[in-house]
Amino acid sequence: MKSPGLLKRSSFPRKLTIRKKRLVAPRTKELEESKERYRSLSRFLKSILDSATEYAIIAVDYRGMITEFNRGAENIFGWRKDEVVGKENINITLLPGDLTRGVQAGISRRIMTEGLCELEMERLRKDGEAFPAHSTVTAIRDPAGKVIGFVDIVRDVTQRQLLVRQRNVLEKQLRETKEFLENIMESSVDGIVTTDLRGKITYLNRAMAEMLEYTKPELVGEHISSVYAGGITEARTIMAALYAQSRVENYHMQVTCKQGLNLHILTSAYLLRNEEGELIGTAGIFKNVTEQKRLEMKLKETQSYLIESAKMRALGELVAGVAHELNNPLMASQTILHVILKNLHDGCPNRDHIEIIRKCNDRIEKIVNHLREFSRQTEINMRELDINVPIENALLITGQQLLNHNITIHKNLNADLPRILGDANQLEQVFLNLISNARDAMDEVSEIRELTISSSYRYEDYETFVVVSVKDTGVGIPEANLDKVLEPFFTTKPVTKGTGLGLSLCFGIVEAHHGRIKIMSKRAEGTEVLIYIPVMIGRDK
Amino acid sequence: MTKKIMIVDDDELILIALKELLKPEGYEVHTTSSGFDALERLKRENFDLLLLDLIMPSMDGIELCRKIREQDELKHVPIIFLTAKSQEEDRAMGLAAGADFFLSKPISPEKLLKMLAVAIS
Numbered sequence: 310m311k312s313p314g315l316l317k318r319s320s321f322p323r324k325l326t327i328r329k330k331r332l333v334a335p336r337t338k339e340l341e342e343s344k345e346r347y348r349s350l351s352r353f354l355k356s357i358l359d360s361a362t363e364y365a366i367i368a369v370d371y372r373g374m375i376t377e378f379n380r381g382a383e384n385i386f387g388w389r390k391d392e393v394v395g396k397e398n399i400n401i402t403l404l405p406g407d408l409t410r411g412v413q414a415g416i417s418r419r420i421m422t423e424g425l426c427e428l429e430m431e432r433l434r435k436d437g438e439a440f441p442a443h444s445t446v447t448a449i450r451d452p453a454g455k456v457i458g459f460v461d462i463v464r465d466v467t468q469r470q471l472l473v474r475q476r477n478v479l480e481k482q483l484r485e486t487k488e489f490l491e492n493i494m495e496s497s498v499d500g501i502v503t504t505d506l507r508g509k510i511t512y513l514n515r516a517m518a519e520m521l522e523y524t525k526p527e528l529v530g531e532h533i534s535s536v537y538a539g540g541i542t543e544a545r546t547i548m549a550a551l552y553a554q555s556r557v558e559n560y561h562m563q564v565t566c567k568q569g570l571n572l573h574i575l576t577s578a579y580l581l582r583n584e585e586g587e588l589i590g591t592a593g594i595f596k597n598v599t600e601q602k603r604l605e606m607k608l609k610e611t612q613s614y615l616i617e618s619a620k621m622r623a624l625g626e627l628v629a630g631v632a633h634e635l636n637n638p639l640m641a642s643q644t645i646l647h648v649i650l651k652n653l654h655d656g657c658p659n660r661d662h663i664e665i666i667r668k669c670n671d672r673i674e675k676i677v678n679h680l681r682e683f684s685r686q687t688e689i690n691m692r693e694l695d696i697n698v699p700i701e702n703a704l705l706i707t708g709q710q711l712l713n714h715n716i717t718i719h720k721n722l723n724a725d726l727p728r729i730l731g732d733a734n735q736l737e738q739v740f741l742n743l744i745s746n747a748r749d750a751m752d753e754v755s756e757i758r759e760l761t762i763s764s765s766y767r768y769e770d771y772e773t774f775v776v777v778s779v780k781d782t783g784v785g786i787p788e789a790n791l792d793k794v795l796e797p798f799f800t801t802k803p804v805t806k807g808t809g810l811g812l813s814l815c816f817g818i819v820e821a822h823h824g825r826i827k828i829m830s831k832r833a834e835g836t837e838v839l840i841y842i843p844v845m846i847g848r849d850k
Numbered sequence: 851m852t853k854k855i856m857i858v859d860d861d862e863l864i865l866i867a868l869k870e871l872l873k874p875e876g877y878e879v880h881t882t883s884s885g886f887d888a889l890e891r892l893k894r895e896n897f898d899l900l901l902l903d904l905i906m907p908s909m910d911g912i913e914l915c916r917k918i919r920e921q922d923e924l925k926h927v928p929i930i931f932l933t934a935k936s937q938e939e940d941r942a943m944g945l946a947a948g949a950d951f952f953l954s955k956p957i958s959p960e961k962l963l964k965m966l967a968v969a970i971s
Contacts, residue, residue, distance in 0.1 A: 643959065644959050644962075645870060648959075674956055
């Protein structure tokens with residue numbers, strides 16, 4: 310800052326004092342004003358220096374000797390100005406380690422090349438405590454441009470670093486929590502879905518996508534009701550329940566897969582709120598219970614089958630007992646009747662009466678024999694056999710009879726069946742019974758009388774079965790009777806025609822072969838009875 | 851010569867009926883309801899045929915049959931089981947005990963008479 314007036318001093322004329330005075334006066338005034346400007350500038354700078362309490366401003370000479378040390382420096386470094394100015398080197402604010410590494414030289418070099426040096430490093434307080442600092446160092450030059458010292462402006466960034474560190478930790482925790490939650494959601498075997506308040510899907514996990522056979526992008530943004538088998542109605546029902554109780558648990562429903570298959574689902578749903586407690590959407594957990602449902606049904610079926618067979622066994626024992634008890638008196642009665650009939654003289658009017666008693670006895674004997682057959686639990690002679698053999702035998706016996714009843718026989722026997730383990734006689738008994746039932750059912754219809762017997766094999770429930778179907782075009786079984794036909798003594802036939810034991814007998818025999826009986830019937834269309842016998846394990850043919 | 855038959859059955863009606871059936875056919879019929887009684891009488895008298903029930907109180911037909919066969923002089927007396935039992939294992943057990951025939955009740959009188967004639971000859 311050079312005044313142009315001062316530079317012109319050398320050209321003052323020596324002789325003209327008055328002119329000098331005239332000239333000097335304004336100069337002096339100028340000088341005074343300029344001094345005043347300097348003073349006020351200096352005051353201004355000093356007040357800045359002192360009011361910058363958050364910034365340490367330290368000036369040093371070219372050797373590092375401290376020449377200025379403001380209030381902020383006192384605050385930050387803990388030294389008093391009078392302790393250091395002209396007495397201490399800037400080195401007292403540097404870490405001993407940095408000093409030995411020659412950090413000052415590096416700073417000087419950067420100032421020379423870049424004009425200033427800004428850096429973050431640890432500094433030392435008077436009490437020996439190190440603290441993180443941000444420092445800006447510039448050079449002080451004389452008018453010739455020679456460096457005569459430096460100004461070091463230092464800021465304590467402990468607080469800032471602490472904040473940064475805290476923020477980093479929080480961010481990391483947040484990220485980890487998010488990853489953790491996402492991991493859980495993605496590894497869940499149950500489907501998890503969130504929707505916005507309008508029901509549009511905002512997130513779904515892997516299990517949900519796999520369950521529904523869609524990819525995630527295909528579903529995100531879609532309305533949740535598009536996968537509900539019950540559609541929008543179902544979605545409204547769930548939302549209504551959610552609004553009423555704020556959560557729904559184990560709600561049974563069905564969802565539809567991409568391929569159109571319906572799955573049984575147990576849903577638990579919740580309302581989602583933000584920090585302010587405002588509703589922002591819903592979350593649902595979808596548990597696929599289709600397999601469970603199927604097993605349950607299967608179990609129920611098995612259970613009722615077991616109950617049925619236990620009932621049959623109990624009945625079998627009862628019937629066997631009754632038959633056994635009837636045998637003795639029946640035999641005594643038959644024997645005595647025989648004696649009486651033999652001793653009757655010709656033309657005795659009672660002969661006809663006694664003949665009637667004998668016929669009654671014969672009927673009783675027939676029933677008892679049938680009962681015994683029904684209750685026979687042993688004597689099963691299991692052999693490896695082709696199920697077509699007992700079918701053919703049964704048809705051989707009944708063939709002519711069926712023709713007499715105007716019944717056409719269709720035979721679809723698979724000649725390439727796997728073998729089963731069975732009792733040929735007993736199975737023949739089964740087919741005889743089924744054929745005679747079919748015949749009776751068709752006696753009551755006039756038009757088409759067709760008996761279709763087919764054999765095949767199929768894989769069902771992890772087991773291969775030989776399946777025989779006996780199908781008629783008879784009157785059919787009324788639905789109300791369908792679950793009763795296997796019960797012993799259940800019959801709709803006239804007294805002389807059946808004992809109601811035929812199908813029970815079949816049931817017992819098939820059961821002994823570890824097989825199953827299925828009966829399907831439609832009124833006026835006919836009945837189909839399916840006999841399932843498991844194939845011999847380990848041998849396919 | 852009149853053939854002697856002993857019938858062992860715990861059912862009184864069976865005993866009466868069989869007696870009525872067999873007597874006119876020329877058989878000498880003895881009856882008892884007790885296996886012990888039957889054994890006692892077998893020691894004193896000779897019989898041409900024994901007709902045994904299977905299920906009887908105190909001593910059943912199987913045991914009786916074995917005890918009879920244990921005695922040398924009774925080894926060859928024809929024994930027929932006539933029983934309300936009809937299962938294979940009963941039949942097997944009866945034959946194993948030493949019986950010659952196993953018949954199930956009820957049996958027609960004609961058939962019974964035929965079987966007796968065969969067994970006794």
